[in-house]
Amino acid sequence: MTVLQHRFTAAQRVIHWLMAICILAMLFIGVGMVSTIEPKYLTLVSIHKPLGIAILVLALVRLALRLRYGAPPLPVKMAEPMKLGAYLSHYAFYLLMIGMPLIGWAMLSAAAYPVVLYGGVHLPSILPLSDSLHTLLWNAHYYLAFAFFALILLHLAAALFHALIRRDGVFEAMASLQR
Ligand code: HEM
Numbered sequence: 001m002t003v004l005q006h007r008f009t010a011a012q013r014v015i016h017w018l019m020a021i022c023i024l025a026m027l028f029i030g031v032g033m034v035s036t037i038e039p040k041y042l043t044l045v046s047i048h049k050p051l052g053i054a055i056l057v058l059a060l061v062r063l064a065l066r067l068r069y070g071a072p073p074l075p076v077k078m079a080e081p082m083k084l085g086a087y088l089s090h091y092a093f094y095l096l097m098i099g100m101p102l103i104g105w106a107m108l109s110a111a112a113y114p115v116v117l118y119g120g121v122h123l124p125s126i127l128p129l130s131d132s133l134h135t136l137l138w139n140a141h142y143y144l145a146f147a148f149f150a151l152i153l154l155h156l157a158a159a160l161f162h163a164l165i166r167r168d169g170v171f172e173a174m175a176s177l178q179r
């Protein structure tokens with residue numbers, strides 16, 4: 001007999017909430033950074049770069065966990081368009097969680113700016129010096145940040161809809177504290 005999985009694994013739940021905090025912080029740090037020309041710009045950038053790379057590493061671990069352990073099935077009674085919306089939003093999340101940090105890293109590489117993690121640890125450049133590539137990637141990083149914000153708001157609305165109105169266990173699959 002196959003036992004249906006009702007919750008994500010504990011590791012998947014921990015990484016989900018950890019990443020939620022990191023990504024929200026990143027979006028606000030990013031907006032704070034580009035809204036100031038004061039010296040705190042440098043402090044914010046020096047947090048933004050390593051945190052972004054940490055998000056990239058976490059996203060890759062999360063993708064590996066997802067491929068290994070899968071996900072609980074969506075409720076049978078959920079309408080097909082809603083299920084499709086859920087699947088598409090999950091693909092979009094993975095694309096953004098992996099794409100945003102790579103674009104940030106590539107954008108700095110194209111301008112020959114150093115990508116410094118902590119202390120003297122520098123990441124290698126992943127693109128040759130190019131003004132046009134830098135502009136293209138800067139614009140991508142800028143507009144995708146808005147798309148990321150919008151996706152998070154939609155995701156939050158959907159989570160609340162499941163938790164408070166449908167009460168169908170979808171929210172608990174990611175929020176349960178049980179092992
Ligand atoms: C999930 C990961 C990331 C998110 C959500 C994110 C988000 C943002 C946001 C919201 C902005 C402000 C956009 C604007 O209004 O102009 C920004 C700017 C910036 N990001 Fe990221 N970012 C991420 C990863 C990275 C990484 C890994 C790097 C570099 C290694 C990076 C480098 C930068 C730089 C240099 C700017 C400022 C550009 C400027 O001063 O004009 N980002 N980011």
